[in-house]
Amino acid sequence: MVPGRRSSTFSRLVRHGFTDPAMAGRLLEADGLAAVRDDPVLLDALGATADPDLALRGLARLVEAAGEDARTLLDTLAAAKPLRDRLLGVLGASEALGDHLARHPADWHALVTFETGDLHPDTAAFEQALADGLTAGREQGLAPSNALRAAYRRCLLTIAARDVTGTADVAQTAAELADLATATLRAALGIARDEHPEDAAACRLAVVGMGKCGGHELNYVSDVDVIFVAEPHGGTAEGPALQAAARLASRMMRICSDATPEGTIWPVDANLRPEGRNGPLVRTLRSHLAYYQRWAKTWEFQALLKARPVAGDPVLGQRYADAVAPLVWQAAERDNFVPDVQQMRRRVVASIPADRVDRELKLGPGGLRDVEFAVQLLQLVHGRSDATLRSGSTLDALAALAAGGYVGRADAAALDAAYRFLRAMEHRIQLHRLRRTHLVPEDEAGLRRLGRSLGFRTDPVAELDREWRRHAREVRRLHEKLFYRPLLDAVAQLEPGEIRLSPKAAGQRLEALGYADPAAALRHLEALASGVTRKAAIQRTLLPVLLGWFADSADPDAGLLNFHKVSDALGKTPWYLRLLRDEGAAAENLARVLSAGRLAPDLLLRAPEAVAILGAPEGLRPRDRESLEQETLAAVGRAEDAEAAIVAVRGVRRRELFRTAAADIIGAYGRAGSGTGVVNGSRGTGRDHGSRCDVVGRAVSDLNAAALAGALRAAVRAEWGDTLPTRFAVIGMGRFGGHEQGYGSDADVLFVHEPRDGVGEEEAAKAAFAVANEMRRLLQLPTADPPLPIDADLRPEGRSGPLVRTLASYAAYYRRWSLVWESQALLRAEPVAGDEELGRRFLELVDPLRYPEDGLGDDAVREIRRLKARMERERLPRGADRTLHTKLGRGGLSDVEWTVQLLQMRHGRAVPALRTTRTREALAAARAAGLLASDEARILDEAWVLATSVRNAVMLVRGRPGDSFPGDARELAAVGRYLGYGPGHVGDMLDDYRRTTRRARAVVEDRFYGG
Template identity: 30%
Template sequence: MGVQLSHLIKTLLPTLLQPTAQQATEAILSAVPKTSRALISDHLTDLIRVNAYSPWLRQTLAKDPARFITWLKGNSFGLKLQPETLRAEVCAATQSCETVEELKHALCTIHLREEVIIAWRDLNSIADLKENLQHISQLAEIMVTAGLTWLTQWLVEKHGMPIGELTAKPTQLALIAMGKLGGGELNFHSDIDLIAVYGEAGETNGAQPLANQEFFTRLIRALVDLLQTPGEDGRLYNVDLRLRPFGDGGALVASGDALEAYYTRHGREWERYALIKARPVAGDIAFGNQLLCNLSPFIYRRYLDYGAFQSLRELKHEIDRQVKRKSRQYDVKLGRGGIREIEFIAQTFQLVHGGRDNALRLQALATVLPRLEQRGDISSAEREMLVDAYRFLRRSEHRIQMLHHQQQHQLPSDETDMLRLASSMGFTSTTDYLAALKVITDSVAILFGDLLATETIPSTDSAGSKFTALWEQPLTQESVIPLLEQLGFSDTEAACQQLLALQKSRNHKAASALAQRRLQRLLPNLLAVCAKQNQADAALGGTLRLLDTILRRSAYLSLLYENPTALHRLCQLCAAGEWITDWLCQHPVLLDDLIDSRSFAQRPTRQNLAAQFNRAVVQGDDDLEQQMNRLRDQRNGALLRAAMLDINPNTKSGDLLTEIAELVLDNCLRLAWQQLVSRYGPPPPTVYPANAKTPGMLVVGYGKLGAKELSYRSDLDLVLLRPDCDADQLTVGHEPTPLHRFYNRVSQRLLQLLSTQTTSGRLYEVDIRLRPSGNAGPIVSDLQSFKHYQLHQAQTWEHQALVHSRPITGDTTLHEAFTYIRKETLSLRRNRHELATAIIDMRSRVDEEKTI
C-alpha cells in the first residue's frame, strides 16, 4: 500500500503538497481496522485530494476515523442530496430533544456530516457548482426550519400561542432569507442574512402571556444563539440580521405592517438590491410570500428605473473603498471583475426593467442571465462569459473557504494554501491559476464598466458647467441670458423666464434632495440638446414643463441623463407641438419607450405590433386590471412611436394609428368575451361553434376608423353586431343566461374596457350613436335587425356613414354577413333629386350645430 500510495500521490499532486497528503492518508489507514482499509482503498484517490486541498477536512477526518468509515459504508459521498430524506432525518433527530443543548448537538452532528460530504464531492469534482449550491442552501433551510420549529414549540409551552389582536387567530414568524441564501446560492462557509417578521400584533394566550413583539423577539434571539454559538462539532451558521429595518438600531423582529411601512417611508436604494434575492425559507412561508408580493412595487418600479445605474455606481464605489482599506489580496467576491460585479450586472437590469417584465423577478443569478439574453439586454457571448466567470469564481470561493473552514473571499497569502487552491481548480501552478483568473476578471470588469458608463453630450464651450454652478443659487436674467445666447437660443428672455419658473415652482421646492441633484445634473445636457432643435424655444418650454411634472419621480431624470438619445427624442417631440408635451405630462411612463432605437428606426409591421400587444395582455397573470394597464401602456407606447415616425423627415407612420386601434379592439373584445364566457358559459354550438377561435360577435368601425384615417386624438365610432338567435336560447354553462343578455353584457364590458379612465389613462373615447336607432337602440344588434333597419328605416345620412364602415374584429361569419348587408344597402336604387336634397339638408344641420 505504501509504494502504491506514494506513486499515486506523485501522480496527483504538485511536490509541495505531497508530504502532508501522504502523512495524513497513512495516518487514517493506520487508525482504522484492517477490514476497513479495503473500503478506503476504493476511495483512495478522493481521500488524497481532500487531504491535500483542505487542512480543515483533513483534520476533521483524522479526528474521528471511525465516523469517516461509517460515512463510507453508507455511501454518503457517492449520493446526491435528497432534501426530503434529510428533512425527515433532521425531524426525527430533533423530536426526541428535551433541551436546547440536545437540539444543538443533534443539528450540529448532521450538519458536520453534510459539510464534509459537500466538500468531498466538490474537491473531487463529483458534484458540479449547481448541485453544490443547492446542497448548501437546502441544508441551511432545513437546519433553520428545524431550529425554529423546535424553539417555537418550546416558547409556546411557556407562554402560549401568539394571537393577533385584530383577527383573533394564531400568528407566526416568517424568516425571509436575503443574499446568497435567498437566491439558493449559499457559500460553503457563509453568514445567513435573515429578516424576521410576524403576522400581527397581539398577545400570547398562555398562563404567562407576552406581547407578540416580545414573544417573537425571544424566539429570534434563541434561534440566533442556537445557530451561531459553537458546540462540540462546531457552529451551524453565523446569523446576520442587519438587513432588517433600521439595521442595528431597529427591532430584531417586526410585524408585516411595520415592515411594509418602513420600506414605503424609509426604504433606500441599496435595500432594493438586497430585496431582489429575498425569499421566505422558514416559518409561515405563505405569509412571507404575500409580504414580498406587497413589497414588489418598492423593489420593482412600474417605470423603467434608470436611477438604479447611479445607485449602483455609488454602491460599487463604497465597496471598492472598503476592499482597498481591508486587504491587499484579491477578493473574488468584492474585487474588480469579481462575483459581486456579475451579480450587480444582473440585478441592475432587474431593477431597471423588472417593474414591467415580471419574468425578471427572479432570485437566482443562473436563471436571470438567460432571461437577459432573451430580452437582448446582453448578447449570447456576454451571457456565456458571465456564466463561465461566475462558475469559476464561485468554485474558487468555495475552495478558499474549504481550506480552513473560514468565511473568506480573498486569495490566500500563504504560498502553500495558494497552491492548494490552484491545484484544486485543476492548474499545475499558482501562476497559471492567476493568469486564468485575470482573463476572467478583466472580461467581467470591462462589461461592468460599460454598463456603468454614461454617454456625454458636449455642451457649447463652458456654458454647461457655468449653468450647473448658477443653478445652485437663485437664477437671474443677468446671469442666465448670456449663457442662453452662447448656446444659441433666439428668444432668450422667454427661455430665461421658463428656467426661473421651474426653479421657483412648487414641485421643485417640494422635491427631494436626490431629485434636485438629478435635475441639476441633467439641465446642462437638456439646454445643449434643445438649442440644436429647429424650434429650440418650443423644445425648451415643453421639456421644462415636463421636468416640473416628473420631479416626484426622479428616476425619469436619471433615465434622460443616462440616455442622451432618449433626451434628444424628447426634445424633438416637445418641439413638434404642445399636445405631445401635454400627453407626455399625463403619461410620463412613456419616457421609458424613448430608449429603444429599434422602435423608431422604421414602421413596425402589423405582425410585430400584434405580437407586442398579445405579450402585454398575456404576460404573467390573468388579473384583468393588470392586463388592461399593460394594454394601455402598450397602446400609448405605440402611439409614441407613431409620433416619432411622423416628426422624422425620413419616416412616416402611415395608417399605424388605425392598426393600433384595431389591435386594441381585438384584445379588448377577446378579454370581454373570455370574462363573460367564464361566468355564463359560451352560446350553444348552433350559434357559436365549439371550435371557434374568435369571439362570437362583430365590431364594426365607422368614421375615421372605418376609413383608416385616425388621428392622435380621434375617438372610435363603433357598431356592435351579434348573430341571430331565438328569444329563449341560453348560454351553456354553470350559470346559463339568455343570449340577448349575454351579448349585451359582453358589449357593455367591451365599452367599459375601452373607455375606463385609470392611472394609465383610457384607451379610447367611444361613440356608438351610429348604431340602429341611435341612442334609442340596443347597444348590440342582431344581424337580421341590422339588415332590416338599413334596408327599410335608416336615413340617408346613416347610409352615408355606412360608406366608411368596415369590420374590425370578431367572428368571420358575421364579417362576411355584414359585408353583404353593406353592399346590398349601398346598392339600393335612389332618386337622385331626393338624395341630393337629403344630403344638402344634413349638411345644413351639421353647420348649424357647429355654430351653436
C-alpha cells in the same frame, strides 16, 4: 526502512506531488498506513488531490481515530474508486473537514452511500439527515445544538465530496449549500421552539432568507442573511407576541452562530431588516410594509430581490414575499435609482483597504460583486415589465437577460464563465479551513493548493493567476459596459405602462408625446417589435426609450420613420442592435441624429453601416485632413478606372460628412447658443456656437480638400498614369480657402499649372484643361452620394476667361488688369490640392495684391463700398426679409466679412496677424491691433457665428442649402432646437437673430461705410 527503499519512496512521493516527501515518508512508515504505502492506486489517488501532503495527514489522523474500523476504511478505499476520490479529495482540499473526520471518524461512511440516483439532495433530504443526526445525538447524550452542528458538518462533507470530484458544478454546489442552510435554519428554529414552547404558542414566526441563501447560491462559509416577520397567535396581543418571536429568533441565531467544541455553523445576520441594527429584530408584516413604503432606501429593495421564505410559518413567509415583490419591481421608478445603485457599488470598491484590493475576490474590481450588481441592476430596470427576469439566482437571471435580448449572448456567456470560475475559487478558498474569507492566498503553498483544486497541474500557481486575471479583466470590462449603460437610466425613468405597450396604450402615448400621425407611428412600432425573434426582443427594449428621445425633437414622426428605415437596412447585421443596446450613448445619439432633420438621415441611409460611428469612443471626432487624404488616395490607387475611383472618393466624403453632421447635431442638442438661446422652454446662457462653427467649417473644408485631391489623382491616372505633363495646383477660394465651409457649400477654386521641363506650353495647357474638366465631371457624376460642385468663377475674367492658367499668366493678368474686387477675393486664397510648391508660389504672387504695401487708396476704398452697396440692392432675392437673410441681409455674413476684409487690405501689410483666410481669426487680430474696439469685434463675431449656425441648421434640417429661415413650422422649430431654443420659442429665436444682426449692422455702418 532500508536506505535504497527510502530513496525510492522519496522519489515516488515527489513525482506524486508531495511537497514534503520526508514527512510523508514518515507517515507512511506507520503500521496503519502500510496498505497505502504499498498500493500505487492509493498513492496515485493521493497525488491527484489538491494538496497530497494535507490529504495524507488527514488520512493518517482518520485511520488513527477510526480504531477497529480503520481496516474496513482502507480496504474500501483500495477497492472503491468513488469513495477513494471523494474522501481523499475532501482531505486534500479541506483541513477543517479533516478535523471533523478525526473527531467523528464514522462519518466517512456518509461518503459511501450516495450514488448516481441521489447525487443532489434537496432541502427535504437535508432536513431528514439533520433530524437523524439530532436523534443520534440525543441517544449519545449530546446537547441538541451540538448534535445539529455535527450533523451539519456531516452533510457539508457530502457536498464537498461532490464538489471536489466534479460530480456537482459550482452552481449545484451553491444551491445544495443554500438548501442545507435552509434545513439548518428550520432545525435550529425547531430546537428553539422545543426549548421555549410558550413562546412558540404565542406567535407565528417566519424566517425569510436573503442574500445568497435567499438566492439559492450560498458559499461554504458565509453569514446567512435573514429577516424575521411575525404575527400574534392564539389570542396573544401583538406586543407580547413580538417579544416571544424575538426570543425564538434570537435563540435560533445563537444555535447557528455560537462556537462550541463542535465548532460553529455560521453567523445568522439580520442586519438587512428595516432600520438595520437599530430596528427591532422582529416586525409584523404590516410594520415591514409601512417601512418599505415610506423609509426604505434603494439598496434595501435591491436586497429584497433575493428574499425567499426558508423557515418557520410557510404561509406567513409567502405572504411577506408576495407583499414585498411589487415594491422590488417598482424600485427602479424611484428618483435617481440607477445612479444610486452605481454610486453604492463605487463606495464598496472605495472602502477596500489598498493592500487587499488586488486579492479581494468578492468586492474588488473584476470580482463577484461586479457581476452581481450588473445583473441585479438590469433585473430591477427591465424586470418591471418582464417577469422572466425575476430570479434570485445570479446565473439564472443572467441567462434570462440573455434570452430576452437585454444582454448580448457572447457577453452573457463570458460573464457566466467568469462568475463560475470566481465562485469556484471562492468555494475552494473557504473550504480549506471553513473560514469566511474572500481573499486569494498570498503564500505559495496556498496558491498551489488552490490552483491544483481547480485542475491546474503543470504550473498551478502561474496558471491560476493567469486564468483568474483573465476572468477578472473580462468581468470588469463587461461590468463597466452593462452597469453604466446609458440606456438603463433612460428605461428606469419610463412609467411601467410605457415599457410594454398595448396597441391602444401605445397610440395614446404616441399622441401625448407629440407624434403628428400616431397611427403611422404605431405601424412602425408593430413592424419593428412584433414577433418572437431576438431582434424583436431587443427592439422592444429599445423602442420605449427611443420614442421619448424622438419626441424630444421637432419632428418625432421623421425620427421614428428614419429609425425604421435604418433598422430594415441593417436588420440582418448582428452588430447593429447590440451596438444600440450596449455601447455607450449610441442609441441616444442615433435618435438625436435621425430626428434632427433630413441631411444626416439621408447620408446614413445611403450607407447604414456608418451607424457604427455613433458608438465608437472616437467616432464623433472629425478626422484630420492628412488621414482623410491618405485614405482617399489609397482608395483611388485600388480602383480600376476613374469612375470607380470617384465612387470610393465620394463614399469617404459621404461618411465623413455624416460623422461631422452627427457630431454637430449631438453636440448642439439641448445647448443654448451665443448667450441668447432658450433650452427646454427657459432662457439660458449655454455655450457659444463659435467653436462648433469652427469645427464644422474646418471638418467640411478638410474633407472637401481630400475629395479634390482624390478627384485630381483619379483624373491624372486615367490619362497620364502617375505624372501629368504639367505641375497642377488647386487653390481654394471663398469659404473653402477660409476653412469655413458649410454642409451645402460649393468648392470655390482657381486652377493653376506650370509646364514641366521639356513640355511645350500648348501640350501642358491642354493637359491642365483636361484634368480640371475631368475633376469637375467626376465630382458631379450622378451617384448615391452627394456631389461636390466646383465653382471656378472667381478666376480672372470670370466665366469668360480660361479655366486654367499658368502661374506666369496669372502674374501678367494681375499686374495689368486686376480689379480691386479680385484682390479682395484673393484674401481667402489657400492651396487645397495638387503641387504644394506651385501652390506656395501662387500665394507669393498674390500677397502684394491682397495685402498692398501702401494699403488701400481712397479710390479703392470707395470702389469696395460701392460694390457692396450694389450687391445689397441687386442680389438680395425678391421678397426676402432683409432682417432674416443670413448672407446678404442686415448684419449678415456679407456685412461682417466685407468689413473684416476691408481692414485686412488696408492694414494687412503692417499687421501680420491680419494675414489669414479665416474671418474670426482676422476679427481677433483686428481687435488685438486696436483696429476695432472689443465690443465691436464681439458684436461682429456673434453675428457671423449666428448667421453661419443658421445656415448650417437649415442644411441639416432641410437637406438643401438656404440663406433664410425656413417657412415650414416644423422645419423652423428644428432650426430652433439646433440653436438651443426649446418648443414654443421660435419667436424668441427670430427676435434674438434680428437683435444680434441689428447691432452688427450698426458697427458695419460705422466701420465699413465710415458712419
